[in-house]
Each structure stands twice: as structure tokens, then as C-alpha cells.
Amino acid sequence: SAVISQKPSRDICQRGTSLTIQCQVDSQVTMMFWYRQQPGQSLTLIATANQGSEATYESGFVIDKFPISRPNLTFSTLTVSNMSPEDSSIYLCSGSGSYNEQFFGPGTRLTVL
Amino acid sequence: LAKTTQPISMDSYEGQEVNITCSHNNIATNDYITWYQQFPSQGPRFIIQGYKTKVKNEVASLFIPADRKSSTLSLPRVSLSDTAVYYCLVGRRDNAGNMLTFGGGTRLMVKP
Numbered sequence: 001s002a003v004i005s006q007k008p009s010r011d012i013c014q015r016g017t018s019l020t021i022q023c024q025v026d027s028q029v030t031m032m033f034w035y036r037q038q039p040g041q042s043l044t045l046i047a048t049a050n051q052g053s054e055a056t057y058e059s060g061f062v063i064d065k066f067p068i069s070r071p072n073l074t075f076s077t078l079t080v081s082n083m084s085p086e087d088s089s090i091y092l093c094s095g096s097g098s099y100n101e102q103f104f105g106p107g108t109r110l111t112v113l
Numbered sequence: 114l115a116k117t118t119q120p121i122s123m124d125s126y127e128g129q130e131v132n133i134t135c136s137h138n139n140i141a142t143n144d145y146i147t148w149y150q151q152f153p154s155q156g157p158r159f160i161i162q163g164y165k166t167k168v169k170n171e172v173a174s175l176f177i178p179a180d181r182k183s184s185t186l187s188l189p190r191v192s193l194s195d196t197a198v199y200y201c202l203v204g205r206r207d208n209a210g211n212m213l214t215f216g217g218g219t220r221l222m223v224k225p
Contacts, residue, residue, distance in 0.1 A: 004156075033213065042200070043157070043215040092156050100204070101147060102213075104156025 002027050002095050004105035012111045013083055020079045021091055021108045028073040029095030033102065034066070037090045046091075049076040083112045117201045117216035124222045131188045133219050135201030138182045146177060146184045149200045151218070157200060161186070188221075196223045 003026040013019050023032065032049040047068055048056040055068035070076040080087050088111050094102040118136040125131045137146070145164050149157035161168055163175040163184070174187040188195060198218040 001159075035215075042217050045213050045215075094156070097159075099162060100145070101159045101162055102149075102157070103159065107154075107156050 002029055002097060002103040004093060004095055004103055006091075006093055006105040006108050008108060009106065010109040010111075012113060014113055015084055017083055018079055018081045019083065019110060020077050021093070023076045023078070023093030023105055025074045025095045025103075029097065029103075030100070031096040032070060032076045033094045033096070034068060034076070034078045035092040035094065037092060037107070039090070043092065046078070049078075080110065083110075085112045088112045116214065117203055119199075119201055119216055119219045121217065122220040122222065124224060125191055126224050127192055128190050131191050131195070131221060131223075133186045133188075133199055133201075133221070134183055135186070135216070136183045137201070137203045140181050140203055141205070143205045144203045145205070146175065146181075147202045147204070148173070148175065148186045149202065149215075151198045151200065160199075191221075191223045193223050193225060195221065197221060 005024045007022045011019055034046040035043040036046055037043045045058050046061045046066055049068050049070040051070045051073055065081055067079045090107045090109050092107045093105040096102050145162055147162040148160045150160050151157040161170055161173045161175045163177050165177050165181060168175040176185045198220050200215050200218045202215055204213050
């Protein structure tokens with residue numbers, strides 16, 4: 001299994017600003033993903049972070065709003081750009097193992113005022 | 114894209130066996146079935162994964178009938194600490210891109 005950490009664990013931001021969330025894996029993983037989860041609701045996949053190339057975004061999510069980097073096999077960042085209160089959510093990073101089971105980070109709780 | 118359907122919630126008592134069924138009628142040939150557990154304020158945790166028949170590990174069993182249109186997660190002798198949301202996920206295992214759609218999940222409440 002892989003252990004995944006995220007920074008920050010939570011933040012309160014002002015409308016119009018941007019926040020970059022970091023995701024670190026303690027071992028190499030095949031794929032990394034970013035999810036969003038509203039409190040009490042299920043997870044929604046934002047994008048797949050590809051090493052050395054542009055991320056693959058799901059329907060409804062665009063690179064300008066959620067730029068993602070993955071410079072190596074153990075690290076990725078997600079930026080939430082030009083934030084609005086609607087972006088308030090929990091953002092989760094995950095990495096996939098040998099059988100594409102996913103290991104999740106603890107999440108970043110974002111509040112936009 | 115295989116959609117999953119699970120009961121929204123279930124109640125149980127300590128020491129009982131809990132079975133949570135997930136329907137995935139349009140599962141594809143290459144799809145695997147994976148279950149996750151999520152506690153409040155934590156990320157989901159991998160429980161078990163299977164393709165067909167029965168899979169068992171130290172925490173759970175997964176039963177998959179021959180037609181693979183459903184699966185059942187079985188938790189033996191639950192305790193209060195098993196109170197969590199359980200998600201059934203269906204997707205490909207290859208690296209060509211996973212279609213990873215979390216369903217609504219089942220909120221399990223274990224009572225003393």
C-alpha cells in the first residue's frame with residue numbers, strides 16, 4: 001500500500017484568489033487522481049494527473065480552473081484558481097497501486113469566503 | 114461507464130454480519146469491482162477488490178455472481194468502529210485510463 005499526504009489540511013480563502021494543494025506519495029504509484037467531495041456526498045473525479053504531460057480532465061472540469069502538475073511519480077499539485085464560494089469543498093488526492101486499487105490522502109478542506 | 118446502485122443506508126448491531134449489495138447491470142468485461150470504506154474527515158480506504166466468484170481478506174469478503182451484475186460486500190461480526198460510508202466502484206484495471214465513478218455509497222450505522 002501507499003501512504004499519501006496532502007498539504008494544507010484545510011484553508012480559508014478569499015474569493016478571487018487561488019490555492020495550490022500538494023499531494024505526496026511515499027512510494028511510486030502508477031496513476032494519481034484528484035477528487036472533490038462535498039460534505040456528506042460522494043466523490044467526484046476531477047482529473048487524472050499524468051506524469052510529464054497534461055492532466056486528463058473529466059467532464060465539467062477544465063485546466064484553466066484546476067491546473068494540475070505531476071513532475072514525478074510521487075508528487076502532484078492541484079490549483080483551484082479564481083475561487084468562488086462554490087469551490088468550497090474537500091479535495092482528495094489518490095494514487096493507484098499494482099491492481100489499480102486507490103490509496104487516498106486525508107483531504108484538504110477548502111472554504112472560500 | 115458502469116453505474117452502481119447501493120442502498121443509501123443500513124443499520125446493524127455489534128457482532129452481526131453485514132451484507133451490502135451493489136448493483137452494476139452494465140458492467141463491462143474488463144471491469145473489476147472495488148469497495149472502499151470512508152470515515153468522517155478521512156479519505157476513502159481500500160477494502161477489497163474482485164472480478165468474479167468470491168474474494169476474501171482479513172477484513173471482508175466479496176461475493177460476485179456469475180453474471181457479475183451485482184456484488185455483495187460482507188463484513189463479519191461488525192463493531193461500532195465499522196460505522197462508515199461504504200462505496201462500490203466499478204472500473205477497468207488497465208493503465209489506459211480508469212473510469213472511476215463513485216456511486217452514492219451506503220452509510221452503515223452499527224449500534225451497540
